[in-house]
Amino acid sequence: MSPLWTLLLVWALAAIAMTGAWRWQKARDNAGIVDVVWACGVGGAAIVVALLGDGAMLPRILLAVLGGLWGLRLAGHLWKRVGSEDEDGRYAYLRKHWHGDQRKFFLFFQAQALLVALFALPFLAVASNPVSSLGLLAAIAVWLISVGGEAVADRQLADFRADPANRGKTCREGLWRYSRHPNYFFEWLHWLTYVVLAAGSPLWWLALVGPVLMYLFLRYVSGIPYTEQQALRSRGDDYREYQRTTPMLFPWFPRSESARSEPEGPSA
Incomplete structure (x- = not known):
């Protein structure tokens, strides 16, 4: 199957899964399921793309195993929270902001299906790789x-x-x-x-979509901005102090006591 048709298949499967997830959240008022299904969708996309690719066998096997295990671990971790806790504060805020409008939630869930397809682009590069030793x-x-x-x-x-x-x-604590x-x-x-x-794939450049897109979403769109807004709403000054002393994304040593009153420099 050509890479384009493979990508369209991944998108179609993700759209069906997200429709089911939307119905689940509609019945339970818990949109956190979107994260669980997204992780399953991306992990499943790695397996589908590996099966349908025409590249060397070893990179495709590693793609299926590594991508699938990543998705399974992340989905399992997220499900523990979604299945046992109230709706995540970020989604509770959206529910209130959107006045529970299910049309907006449906579009939101389908946007996540599109993201599954976008994050499958690196998998296409791996599955097309004719080189098995690099x-x-x-x-x-x-x-x-x-x-x-x-x-x-x-x-x-989770322990904290x-x-x-x-x-x-x-x-x-810890990290x-x-x-x-x-x-x-x-x-x-x-x-x-x-x-x-x-490395060695004719579509190698597609693999760059993964880290670039993930960074942009985490740093500027749906990751850090929403998480920190919710943290400020729920923890106030304690989180502001944490922001002043601790790097945002890339790990580094926390700022010293004497530097806490200084303005926070740029961080990523």
């Missing part, structure tokens, strides 16, 4: 570091949130001491896996 170990190493780091960050935050004494406080969003950082890093796997 950078495979490096790609596995990047995947292990990124997915492992994200899992650690998620666990540290599980303690009633931390209600209304900001997590500064969260060095980045306000270490889970997002490792999520971004994960997409470099497919850049490495695509």
Whole structure:
């Protein structure tokens, strides 16, 4: 199957899945399911593209395994929150802002289906790669570091949130001491896996879409801006102090006590 038809198939499957997710949230007033289905959709796209690709077998096998396991882990982590907690504050805010308008929620869910297709572009580059020996170990190493780091960050935050004494406080433990969003950082890093796997592919440039698009969305669109707005609404001055002392995305040492009163410099 040509890359274009493969991409259209991924989009169609994602649109069907997101329609089901929209109906689920409509019945339960919990739009957090969109994140679970998006992770499943992107992980599933890696498997579909690998199966339908015409490149060398080994990169395609790694694409299916690494992409599928990434999606499964992330979806499982998100489902634990969606299935056991109230609607995420970001989506609760949208529900209030949109006055519960289900037409807007449907369009929002279908926009996520389109994003599944866009994030499948790096997979097309890997699945078209005729070379099976370039950078495979490096790609596995990047995947292990990124997915492992994200899992650690998620666990540290979940443990912090599980303690009633931390209600209304900001997590500064473990990786969260060095980045306000270490889970997002490792999520971004994960997409470099497919850049490495695509080395030698005639469509290698498509692999760059992953890290570039993920950075733009995390930094400027639906990741950090919404998360930090919600954190400021729920934690106020404690989170403002966290913003002053801790890098936004890329991990680094927190600012010293003496520097806390200085204006925050640019961070990514």
